[in-house]
Amino acid sequence: MKKGEQVTIHDIAKALGIDSSTVSRALNNSTRVSKTTKQKILDKATELGYQRNTLASNLRTNKTNTIGVIVPRISRNFFSSVISGIEETAQKAGYNVIICQSFEDFEKEQKLMETLLSNRVDGVLISISMQTETFDHLMPYLNHGGPIVFYDRPCYIENCSSISVDDYKASFMATEHLIENGCKNIVHFSGPQINPLYKNRKRGYVDALKKHGLNFNENYCLESKLSENDGIVFAKEIIKMGHIDGIYSSNDTAAIAAIQYLKSKGVNIPKDIAVVGFNNDPISSVIEPSLTTINQPDFEMGKTAASLLIQQIQDTSFKKTSKVLDVELIVRQSSQHKKV
Amino acid sequence: MKKGEQVTIHDIAKALGIDSSTVSRALNNSTRVSKTTKQKILDKATELGYQRNTLASNLRTNKTNTIGVIVPRISRNFFSSVISGIEETAQKAGYNVIICQSFEDFEKEQKLMETLLSNRVDGVLISISMQTETFDHLMPYLNHGGPIVFYDRPCYIENCSSISVDDYKASFMATEHLIENGCKNIVHFSGPQINPLYKNRKRGYVDALKKHGLNFNENYCLESKLSENDGIVFAKEIIKMGHIDGIYSSNDTAAIAAIQYLKSKGVNIPKDIAVVGFNNDPISSVIEPSLTTINQPDFEMGKTAASLLIQQIQDTSFKKTSKVLDVELIVRQSSQHKKV
DNA sequence: TTTAAAAATACAATCGATTGTATTTTTAAA
DNA sequence: TTTAAAAATACAATCGATTGTATTTTTAAA
Numbered sequence: 001m002k003k004g005e006q007v008t009i010h011d012i013a014k015a016l017g018i019d020s021s022t023v024s025r026a027l028n029n030s031t032r033v034s035k036t037t038k039q040k041i042l043d044k045a046t047e048l049g050y051q052r053n054t055l056a057s058n059l060r061t062n063k064t065n066t067i068g069v070i071v072p073r074i075s076r077n078f079f080s081s082v083i084s085g086i087e088e089t090a091q092k093a094g095y096n097v098i099i100c101q102s103f104e105d106f107e108k109e110q111k112l113m114e115t116l117l118s119n120r121v122d123g124v125l126i127s128i129s130m131q132t133e134t135f136d137h138l139m140p141y142l143n144h145g146g147p148i149v150f151y152d153r154p155c156y157i158e159n160c161s162s163i164s165v166d167d168y169k170a171s172f173m174a175t176e177h178l179i180e181n182g183c184k185n186i187v188h189f190s191g192p193q194i195n196p197l198y199k200n201r202k203r204g205y206v207d208a209l210k211k212h213g214l215n216f217n218e219n220y221c222l223e224s225k226l227s228e229n230d231g232i233v234f235a236k237e238i239i240k241m242g243h244i245d246g247i248y249s250s251n252d253t254a255a256i257a258a259i260q261y262l263k264s265k266g267v268n269i270p271k272d273i274a275v276v277g278f279n280n281d282p283i284s285s286v287i288e289p290s291l292t293t294i295n296q297p298d299f300e301m302g303k304t305a306a307s308l309l310i311q312q313i314q315d316t317s318f319k320k321t322s323k324v325l326d327v328e329l330i331v332r333q334s335s336q337h338k339k340v
Numbered sequence: 341m342k343k344g345e346q347v348t349i350h351d352i353a354k355a356l357g358i359d360s361s362t363v364s365r366a367l368n369n370s371t372r373v374s375k376t377t378k379q380k381i382l383d384k385a386t387e388l389g390y391q392r393n394t395l396a397s398n399l400r401t402n403k404t405n406t407i408g409v410i411v412p413r414i415s416r417n418f419f420s421s422v423i424s425g426i427e428e429t430a431q432k433a434g435y436n437v438i439i440c441q442s443f444e445d446f447e448k449e450q451k452l453m454e455t456l457l458s459n460r461v462d463g464v465l466i467s468i469s470m471q472t473e474t475f476d477h478l479m480p481y482l483n484h485g486g487p488i489v490f491y492d493r494p495c496y497i498e499n500c501s502s503i504s505v506d507d508y509k510a511s512f513m514a515t516e517h518l519i520e521n522g523c524k525n526i527v528h529f530s531g532p533q534i535n536p537l538y539k540n541r542k543r544g545y546v547d548a549l550k551k552h553g554l555n556f557n558e559n560y561c562l563e564s565k566l567s568e569n570d571g572i573v574f575a576k577e578i579i580k581m582g583h584i585d586g587i588y589s590s591n592d593t594a595a596i597a598a599i600q601y602l603k604s605k606g607v608n609i610p611k612d613i614a615v616v617g618f619n620n621d622p623i624s625s626v627i628e629p630s631l632t633t634i635n636q637p638d639f640e641m642g643k644t645a646a647s648l649l650i651q652q653i654q655d656t657s658f659k660k661t662s663k664v665l666d667v668e669l670i671v672r673q674s675s676q677h678k679k680v
Numbered sequence: 681t682t683t684a685a686a687a688a689t690a691c692a693a694t695c696g697a698t699t700g701t702a703t704t705t706t707t708a709a710a
Numbered sequence: 711t712t713t714a715a716a717a718a719t720a721c722a723a724t725c726g727a728t729t730g731t732a733t734t735t736t737t738a739a740a
Contacts, residue, residue: 019720054458056696059395059725080415099439118394283623348726359690396726399695
């Protein structure tokens with residue numbers, strides 16, 4: 001940005017022979033400026049091509065009207081839908097949104113928090129990375145009085161709102177669905193147990209087994225970061241195990257990778273092994289057999305998260321709340337095992 | 341952000357009984373401050389939990405070390421890969437990245453440009469929306485001296501660098517591939533012709549037909565925004581047309597939607613109709629039959645775009661350039677028509 | 681020990697907008 | 711026409727950091 005070309009309120013003031021404070025008030029549509037003057041100022045502003053310097057304004061008013069969003073990866077469908085929800089709500093309330101990717105990396109997440117604090121965003125929405133095990137990097141921001149709301153991946157920090165999905169129930173439903181379809185030896189693809197989200201999903205899986213008199217085998221719970229490659233690795237293990245007839249995966253990515261690998265090895269899905277995923281990625285309806293999965297209200301989660309955060313920004317006495325949204329089991333072909 | 345909690349360089353200065361200018365210089369590691377003083381200042385800074393106020397700094401130095409990225413939709417795989425490339429290069433050069441979605445909406449794009457100008461980002465990377473037909477909304481930013489680099493969707497504005505893919509060649513290859521596989525009546529799914537990108541793709545399609553002595557039928561060129569729904573609408577038209585044996589789609593989304601619809605109507609892909617897409621979305625390798633498509637160097641495009649922009653930011657005499665990256669035809673099952 | 685040069689630090693203005701207070705102008709009642 | 715109240719505008723300080731210039735302190739040569 002070339003310096004010489006910046007038009008400021010002082011230029012407008014000088015051009016009209018008035019004070020810059022009046023210009024400022026006019027541009028903010030204050031009642032303290034007469035209509036005639038206001039019009040003159042507005043006209044001159046467009047004439048000179050004035051554009052408010054938000055940096056200066058933000059510095060003075062001590063707020064940025066900006067919320068920062070930390071997301072593990074924007075490329076995942078679930079997250080990009082959440083972001084759309086956030087943007088919609090934020091825009092309506094007059095807030096800008098800065099989107100940052102942590103790439104599931106703790107150090108990157110730390111740096112992003114620093115940048116957001118340094119840029120004095122009014123609030124932060126964060127879905128913590130899978131690597132994150134401590135929360136010290138959030139404290140400077142919280143100590144400066146900045147509100148944080150957790151979405152998708154809950155995180156129990158005092159005074160922070162969070163919004164998530166009923167992972168336990170979803171998992172229970174998914175596992176029970178496999179059992180009802182005749183599966184007896186169900187493997188679970190799980191994520192890092194440090195995260196309550198994956199813990200809850202595991203609990204749901206275990207409890208569903210228990211309810212139906214199937215005993216839980218710790219070896220059947222395969223933990224990873226649920227990447228495509230993890231799905232393939234797990235599929236290989238499953239073939240080695242030999243007698244597995246069901247897979248409940250904590251995300252679609254790993255489930256789909258596993259299905260493709262198993263199919264390539266001549267395993268019939270769902271006749272030999274039934275599969276249920278999690279997320280309802282677009283790809284899940286395209287793969288053959290189409291994948292039974294859990295649909296989350298992603299867009300709504302984004303809207304709710306943004307709305308909780310904005311309430312906290314605007315009303316510091318706002319009581320912190322935790323919201324849990326409901327999910328839906330989408331039954332497709334991959335789970336039609338051997339229905340009696 | 342609560343006001344009372346802000347620690348400034350003045351607090352550090354007061355605590356140490358020195359001047360704030362010295363504190364500022366120390367924090368910026370200037371040679372004008374002695375090692376002992378520097379250490380004292382750094383220690384006090386961490387003790388007080390000081391975090392630089394970037395707003396103030398940016399206002400004073402008249403740069404933000406931030407580049408703005410306008411992208412039609414982050415959820416599209418191609419764009420999220422481009423963004424990853426941008427972030428990597430930007431981070432290495434010490435720039436922050438603000439990601440904004442236009443959702444292919446012109447008005448939204450206008451607003452985003454205003455916000456970016458207002459926030460005085462040092463440069464802008466933009467892939468213009470499909471709705472965009474005029475470029476007046478870019479002028480205020482350009483007039484303020486801010487550099488803009490176009491990526492993916494070229495846009496010929498004086499003094500602006502751009503980086504794109506050889507769409508003509510890609511299209512020619514794709515169409516020729518269908519012809520070589522025995523297709524005689526090839527439909528082209530095209531995008532808005534206002535955009536050179538889709539124009540070039542159409543040209544490639546037309547020229548490939550010509551080269552192989554097939555005559556070009558304007559009715560075979562179906563124009564839309566290439567959404568999922570557009571793909572279905574086109575598929576219906578194709579069934580009506582009756583004698584189509586090949587589809588070359590300007591993106592995978594429409595191609596895949598069309599394949600699914602055609603399959604549901606009993607059309608055999610690729611025996612009855614062969615299909616080639618564009619983008620190499622992850623879904624293209626999962627659908628059955630797997631989709632022959634064009635792979636673009638998305639990550640590299642992001643890196644190159646960021647690097648071009650940063651060069652322009654740092655060296656105003658930098659000569660504007662247009663780069664064209666090469667593409668690759670990924671042959672899969674959907675195009676195996678009736679190879680002789 | 682004196683003194684000039686170099687190093688370190690302080691002073692003061694500035695970036696562009698906002699805002700509490702003071703002053704001037706306008707309005708309307710007396 | 712006078713005058714008090716209201717409206718409009720100007721003045722001046724401020725947000726937090728940076729930076730050119732001035733001053734002080736330190737270093738090292740004479």
